Amino acid sequence: MDVQKEGLQVLGLHAGYGSTPALRGVDLQLRRGQVMAVVGANGCGKSTLLRCMAGLLPLQRGQVLLDGEALASMPLASRARRLALLPQQALAPEGLTVAQLVAFGRRPHQQAALGLWQRWSAQDEQVLAQSLRDCDLLDLAGRRLDQLSGGQRQRAWLAMVLAQQTPWLLLDEPTSALDLGHGHELLCLVRRLAEAGRGILMVLHDLGAAARHADWLLALQDGRVVAAGPPREVVTPGLVRQLYGLEARVLATPGDGAPLVVPLMTAELQA
Numbered sequence: 001m002d003v004q005k006e007g008l009q010v011l012g013l014h015a016g017y018g019s020t021p022a023l024r025g026v027d028l029q030l031r032r033g034q035v036m037a038v039v040g041a042n043g044c045g046k047s048t049l050l051r052c053m054a055g056l057l058p059l060q061r062g063q064v065l066l067d068g069e070a071l072a073s074m075p076l077a078s079r080a081r082r083l084a085l086l087p088q089q090a091l092a093p094e095g096l097t098v099a100q101l102v103a104f105g106r107r108p109h110q111q112a113a114l115g116l117w118q119r120w121s122a123q124d125e126q127v128l129a130q131s132l133r134d135c136d137l138l139d140l141a142g143r144r145l146d147q148l149s150g151g152q153r154q155r156a157w158l159a160m161v162l163a164q165q166t167p168w169l170l171l172d173e174p175t176s177a178l179d180l181g182h183g184h185e186l187l188c189l190v191r192r193l194a195e196a197g198r199g200i201l202m203v204l205h206d207l208g209a210a211a212r213h214a215d216w217l218l219a220l221q222d223g224r225v226v227a228a229g230p231p232r233e234v235v236t237p238g239l240v241r242q243l244y245g246l247e248a249r250v251l252a253t254p255g256d257g258a259p260l261v262v263p264l265m266t267a268e269l270q271a
């Protein structure tokens with residue numbers, strides 16, 4: 001494989017909604033084993049980027065390539081075996097249980113090459129159980145989604161994405177509804193998945209968590225990439241000011257030295 005073409009690539013991407021431009025020339029390259037975090041203010045284009053990369057929103061210009069092959073030209077089932085998206089908000093049919101939702105993640109694997117559906121296999125059962133376990137859902141497997149808390153529901157959708165067993169994962173704010181413990185567990189799971197060879201791109205609002213758990217940070221502003229690189233090089237008070245209009249200190253996290261963003265309080269600003 002040509003190293004220039006390896007991985008999931010976005011080249012000169014422009015996209016938007018009608019006459020509203022949302023992305024204006026975005027480039028990135030995600031490699032196997034890498035965790036990339038996309039950060040930026042509300043409305044800067046993060047979800048739009050993920051939607052384009054998952055093939056859910058047409059590109060106005062540019063390309064999304066998987067190992068050099070245009071994603072748009074891949075058959076849907078083949079794409080679904082290679083790339084999975086956890087959307088920011090997802091709706092499930094009423095009455096669906098957690099286990100039923102997670103089982104949907106096996107659908108792309110059950111479709112055989114000739115378009116015939118294979119039976120639910122022992123491997124499907126094993127992946128289902130592992131995905132439920134990874135998301136701490138074994139006790140909730142039989143519960144209806146519409147009777148869960150927001151965080152439990154978010155973990156169920158994540159388990160469905162994991163059950164897809166794709167080499168590439170796009171996670172849109174996967175920790176937004178999770179408590180501190182489950183959020184941390186999830187980010188550690190993401191790291192383990194990357195170590196096993198997956199490539200993961202996730203949107204995070206918590207710049208400190210992004211800096212600690214990602215190898216590469218991509219900062220968007222008004223649909224453009226304004227910074228990209230290892231978190232220790234990219235996260236500065238200047239970037240925080242540029243992205244969020246906020247004055248902050250950037251400290252080193254005790255132990256691993258990852259950048260820790262501490263916004264200044266009003267009294268500190270006035271001092």
Ligand SMILES: Nc1ncnc2c1ncn2[C@@H]1O[C@H](COP(=O)(O)OP(=O)(O)OP(=O)(O)O)[C@@H](O)[C@H]1O
Nearest residue numbers: 017020021022040041042043044045046047048049
């Ligand atoms: N369905 C839509 N129709 C029209 N405009 C949209 C639509 N979805 C998003 N937009 C606009 O596109 C721009 C980018 O939105 P996007 O959802 O990608 O932002 P985001 O960075 O993910 O924001 P957030 O942090 O709030 O989730 C915003 O200006 C938004 O208002």
